[in-house]
Amino acid sequence: MIRMKDVSKVYDAGVLALDRVNLEIRKGEFVFVVGPSGAGKSTLIKLLYRQEVPTEGQVVVAGNDLGTMRRREIPYFRRKIGVVFQDFKLLYDRTVAENIAFALIVTGAAGRDVTRRVMQMISVVGLKGRQNAYPNQLSGGEQQRVAIARALIRNPEILLADEPTGNLDPKTSLEIFRLIERANIYGTTVVVATHARHIVDSMRKRVIEIKSGSVVRDDRRGAYDR
Amino acid sequence: MRTSLAGYLLGETGKSIWRNKLSSLLSCGTTALALFLLGVAFIINLNLGFMFQVVQKQMEIQVYLDKELSEDAYAEIYEAVKAMPGVAEVKYVSKADALEELKEMFRDKASVLEGLGEDNPLPASVRVNMVEAAMIPETVAAIEQIPGVDDVEYQAEAASRLASLGRVSQAVSLGGMAVVGLVAIMVISNSIRLTVDAKRHEIAIMKLVGATDELIVGPFILTGIVLGVLGGVFGASLAIGLYSWVVSTIQELLPFVPILNLTVETAVDMLIVMLSTGVVVGVLGSTISLRRYLRV
Numbered sequence: 001m002i003r004m005k006d007v008s009k010v011y012d013a014g015v016l017a018l019d020r021v022n023l024e025i026r027k028g029e030f031v032f033v034v035g036p037s038g039a040g041k042s043t044l045i046k047l048l049y050r051q052e053v054p055t056e057g058q059v060v061v062a063g064n065d066l067g068t069m070r071r072r073e074i075p076y077f078r079r080k081i082g083v084v085f086q087d088f089k090l091l092y093d094r095t096v097a098e099n100i101a102f103a104l105i106v107t108g109a110a111g112r113d114v115t116r117r118v119m120q121m122i123s124v125v126g127l128k129g130r131q132n133a134y135p136n137q138l139s140g141g142e143q144q145r146v147a148i149a150r151a152l153i154r155n156p157e158i159l160l161a162d163e164p165t166g167n168l169d170p171k172t173s174l175e176i177f178r179l180i181e182r183a184n185i186y187g188t189t190v191v192v193a194t195h196a197r198h199i200v201d202s203m204r205k206r207v208i209e210i211k212s213g214s215v216v217r218d219d220r221r222g223a224y225d226r
Numbered sequence: 227m228r229t230s231l232a233g234y235l236l237g238e239t240g241k242s243i244w245r246n247k248l249s250s251l252l253s254c255g256t257t258a259l260a261l262f263l264l265g266v267a268f269i270i271n272l273n274l275g276f277m278f279q280v281v282q283k284q285m286e287i288q289v290y291l292d293k294e295l296s297e298d299a300y301a302e303i304y305e306a307v308k309a310m311p312g313v314a315e316v317k318y319v320s321k322a323d324a325l326e327e328l329k330e331m332f333r334d335k336a337s338v339l340e341g342l343g344e345d346n347p348l349p350a351s352v353r354v355n356m357v358e359a360a361m362i363p364e365t366v367a368a369i370e371q372i373p374g375v376d377d378v379e380y381q382a383e384a385a386s387r388l389a390s391l392g393r394v395s396q397a398v399s400l401g402g403m404a405v406v407g408l409v410a411i412m413v414i415s416n417s418i419r420l421t422v423d424a425k426r427h428e429i430a431i432m433k434l435v436g437a438t439d440e441l442i443v444g445p446f447i448l449t450g451i452v453l454g455v456l457g458g459v460f461g462a463s464l465a466i467g468l469y470s471w472v473v474s475t476i477q478e479l480l481p482f483v484p485i486l487n488l489t490v491e492t493a494v495d496m497l498i499v500m501l502s503t504g505v506v507v508g509v510l511g512s513t514i515s516l517r518r519y520l521r522v
Contacts, residue, residue: 049434072439079436089431106437110230150435
């Protein structure tokens with residue numbers, strides 16, 4: 001599903017964010033990416049949804065070689081992927097339902113089918129009754145649920161999350177990870193960059209550790225620390 | 227909840243115009259001014275054409291021919307003039323015809339002309355009417371080159387003045403329109419740039435969830451078009467309204483001045499030209515402000 005081959009990323013300022021990374025993630029896997037701040041976790045995620053392009057090497061995601069992908073193809077590629085961020089990235093002048101529907105409307109979907117799927121997704125993420133609330137009337141955990149609902153509404157092949165619980169308390173974090181795990185159980189490949197030690201330790205999934213832009217550890221059923 | 231693309235496009239367009247009321251108003255206003263000037267140019271053009279037609283009928287070129295030539299030579303000159311470009315009508319006036327005309331003019335004082343009967347001093351001439359007044363000076367110069375032509379007379383002043391008046395007023399109104407049109411494009415583009423800047427966050431999210439460039443840019447272009455068309459409607463109404471007032475005033479105060487009544491067909495033509503110019507201004511304005519964004 002995801003393959004990185006000798007991938008290096010150097011930013012304009014000359015900062016080496018990733019240094020010859022090789023990894024392979026198969027369909028249906030759940031992968032934690034851990035490591036200290038600035039190690040390159042976010043860059044790795046950004047390369048996977050083609051926010052950034054590698055300076056060297058090859059990134060293949062869901063059958064697309066992202067290095068040679070044409071600009072026009074990017075939107076269609078992104079529709080196969082859901083992305084969740086630490087800061088939620090919601091539209092604050094739109095209701096919960098509108099934020100979630102947005103991901104369907106941009107693909108040209110319309111009408112009652114959209115309403116039905118949105119309401120269904122709202123109940124999946126546990127926000128029943130909150131569909132007409134605005135994001136700033138919600139708690140952080142609830143906002144992240146909206147973001148997850150938006151990421152999952154198109155049944156993506158891959159769910160990427162960059163520190164999805166960075167702003168949330170431990171109990172709420174656990175609930176968010178339950179939701180993400182649920183998507184994985186239904187077949188979505190999941191890659192999560194996180195600092196949530198207790199969750200990584202309790203879930204015992206594949207753990208890839210990055211330090212200074214290099215993969216230093218790749219455990220099949222790993223913990224946060226070695 | 228809006229659940230369609232069309233609803234999304236229209237909703238976003240309406241919101242962006244409403245949220246930036248002042249700059250939207252400014253955009254509309256400058257577009258209206260530019261298109262008003264376009265309308266003025268249009269009307270001036272229309273009236274000049276009309277005036278040329280009126281004046282042209284009164285403007286004849288008189289070509290006096292050498293007295294010593296034969297009738298055959300006169301006929302040759304007549305044919306040569308007739309073959310010139312832009313010549314609408316040519317009339318040959320023989321020596322005898324000229325005398326008859328003169329006698330007609332002095333009917334009451336026939337005695338003045340007594341004694342001329344035997345020795346007609348009047349030259350034969352050719353009278354030329356042109357299709358366009360602007361072509362008169364050229365044609366006159368060409369006729370003067372024909373051998374056997376003695377003298378050419380025409381209302382040189384009037385013809386060249388009318389022609390240059392037409393050129394100048396058209397150039398001024400079109401130049402004014404171009405300048406104000408450019409300003410309108412800049413104002414619209416600036417207005418839309420403000421909206422784009424305010425929506426950076428939203429645009430980033432749209433890209434994230436897989437919106438195509440067309441969808442992202444669509445509401446902005448539509449906003450530009452709406453502003454341009456609104457400007458066009460105001461500008462056209464202003465121009466048409468003002469012109470109807472001018473026509474009725476002139477017809478009342480100066481009934482002898484030739485002025486063209488604005489027919490419904492002309493008004494519709496004008497509206498079409500102005501509204502489509504409004505659309506062009508709007509599209510250019512919005513595209514300019516999105517160009518940098520589109521390149522990313």
